[in-house]
Amino acid sequence: MESGRASKTALGVAIRRAAHQMIDKPPVLDDPIALRLVGDGYPRLMERAMHSVGRDFRGFMAARSRYTEDQLAEAVACGVTQYVVLGAGLDTFAYRNPFSTLRVFEVDFPATQVWKRAMLAQAAIALPANLVFVALDFEHQTLADGLVEAGLDFTKRAFFGWLGVVPYLTLDAFRATLSVVARMPVGSAVTFDYAVAPETLSPIGRIAFDRLSERVAAAGEPFRLFFTPEDLEAELRREGFKRVEQVDSGRLNDLYFNDRADGLKLSPLGLGMLVTAGV
Known part of the structure; x- marks a missing residue:
């Protein structure tokens, strides 16, 4: 997205998370803040x-956040006290954070943060004391410099959540962010989602991908970056990550969608995957 305007895709994700609370019972991700944040302004x-x-897209939006927050909970149990939400958009974790010792850094473009803070104020959602907004214009400041200025302690472990961002990046920008995480102390980690290389998809999967690609391009935020699981793992290993776990829709179904009365389940199209990489 451009640094001078708020993200349309971030709004779409937030609306789907809110819709998930209303229609899918029980929710995979329990997020009452999403409903308050979106409000009734987008009927x-x-x-x-x-x-x-x-339904499938709504389910994936919920599952990827649930998986990330489960990974975060494991990190906190191991002593991590810093959580960096990269490309935070309208993410709501900081406003329902159950960990009193966890400091949350929300990183995003200045325009997106101005927009989000206005929505938070309109919904009367209080800003928690352990939240830090990191407004970052990547044309003038690096991620590392922005985090240092915001008070992230690079001598202590941190967990990074990076959802809904990687497919929109250039390869150089992707590698630059990974290098920041890889320089953190041992025990740090990042969870992110990525788009599977379209040429590896099934014919039906390719049709679904093309439709989605057209929609995000029309919103001014086109897909740019794709990986095969093998290429993505090679990128992470080259950067120095020691632990790599990749999760596809089948695994997410096993984790979060078994034995549901409403039958909600992710399709096997396999447009995207999740990965957790540990230093």
Whole structure:
């Protein structure tokens, strides 16, 4: 996205997370803040997000956040006290953070943060004391410099969440961010999602990918970066990550969608995957 405007895809994700709270019972991700944040100002978008056609995408939005927050919980149990949300958009974790010792750093473009803070104020959602906004214009400041200025302690372990961002990056920008995480102390980690190389998809999967790609391009935020699981693992190993766990839709179904009365389950199309990489 451009640094001078807020993200349309971030709004779409937030609306789907809110719709998930309303229509999918029980929710995979329990996020009442999403409903308050979105409010009733987007009825047409909410109706579309609740439609059966968008069910799989809605489920994936919830599952990727749940998986990331489960990974974070494991890190906190091992003593991590710093959580960096990269490309935070309208992420709501900081406003329902159950860990009193965890400091949360939300990193995003200045325009997106101004927009989010206005939405938070309108919804009367209080800013927690252990939240730090890191407004970063990547044309003038590096991620490492921005985090240092915001008070992240680079001598202590940190966990990074990086959802809904990697497919929109250049390869150089992706590697630059990974290098920051890889320089953190042993025990630090990052969870992110990525788009699977379209040429490896099934014919049906390729049709679904092309439709999604057209929508995000029309919103001004086109997909740029794709990986095969093998290429992605090689990137992480070259950067120095010691632990790599990749999770596909089948694994997410096993973790979060078994034995549901409503039958909610992720499709096997395999457009995206999740990965956790530890230093």
